[in-house]
Amino acid sequence: MRPRLGVPSDADAITKVIIETMPMDPQWDYRFPWREQFPEDHYKYTRMLFEYFLDPAFDDWVVMVVEDSLEPGGDKAIVAFGVWDISYINKRIYGPGYKPQDPVALVEERGGRTRRDANHEHYNAFWFGQIKNYKRYFGHIGPEQMHLQILATLPDFQRRGHGTSLCKWSMDRVRKEGLKDLSVMASPMGYELYTWLGFDHVGSFTIQVPGEEEKIVLEAMMYRPKTRNRAMGDCDGPLL
Template sequence: MRKSEGYPLPVLEIATKEDVPEIVDQMIAASSNNNLILQLRYPSPEHLAKMDIRMRKVFTSMIEAPDYIMLKAVDPETKVIAATAAWQFVHFKDAELASVTGRKQHADERLVMQPQVIIAAGLVLNDGTSDQDETGGPTIWDVIEEAYQKFIKAWMGSTKSIYLASLSTHPRFQRRGIGTALLTWGHELADKHGVPSFLVSTPFGHPLYEHLGWRDVERPLKLELQKWAPYASNGDMGWGTFKYYYMLRMPKNAIV
């Protein structure tokens, strides 16, 4: 059920740097109860504190980047940020970016985040912070990033498109249609420009995306979490298979 009857419609606005602390709190709250990947990466309050700092830096850079828009949904009653969506405009020309984001830039300022930051399903990868495995071998984050790189190379490549880097709703405001409203904003923009949209989804967002017309374009990445969580090897923490889905939405009136 994703109906918003009985609830006021959210106010959709472009986020600013001043919103970043609240955005990070909202995103952590949205993932902390059901995202085992988040629990695996940040298993303690100390890890979460580091994550908070990490995400504030990344999302501040995203808000400043000329090829991103961080959209926030504000609850009109409480005035708090109920949900957010981060959209990246891939291979858009400078003039097009200026018309979409309202920010002008020189060609060499296209991306202000250094090094190139990868965000897949809201999970920050490759932002300069080491997640080296104690054994020196590949980590689960290496596996996720490698699969992501293959996806964008195969499907996005040099294609003009819109990429949904993250979408999350605070638990207090879920199942009110807010996520749908944020997605509809991006869908309308993609339709206006006649470009496809791409995203990486966790199992929790996958049904909503399918409902709104997205489709899988790759086999999902299956991660056996017990392999990466030795302390849960007996299965007593409910660790199982976690999937990442690689999805596409074609614009309306597209010739397929």
């Protein structure tokens, strides 16, 4: 199935995919250990974030979705999606002083700081750790790049090529736009897929609150069109 552009009316369907898929990823338990005790908060703030991602006014971001039949011959619904930071467009227009949009901060301001499903120390360690390591591994490249923020496929629809088609969409865009790279902070769920697609591993980093033993390890990965020299097939895998 070819990806299509996500629109605001897709918010509920995308939230469903996230809530059903992301518990397979260790970072979800790390950030939201009390999601089952407080499902209302988990749904509310997850959906709120995607309302921003899907809002055309937040044009630093783009969401692409893939639809498939939930039952043989049945109606199609969203089964996979990806979210990309495409702020390079506004940076080209407005120059180095442009301040990118930050939907995560807006959710925090609208009650996210007190959401009951989250471990807030872990949540902050995860978010600021990603920002720090993005600068560490990709900051030197400059604004001419895309970043894959989220990729998720419903468990029953994994290994069908949906995640691959979403990745290929962004990889094609990187080539057509003449960008330097497509970056991602991969969890163990996505590492195999990105490696297979031709992403280079550029470093590992640990997310951990000082004084705690609990931690997660993420992999900084980069797709660079000029170094890609092999064909791709139809393997798939989930991520964030």
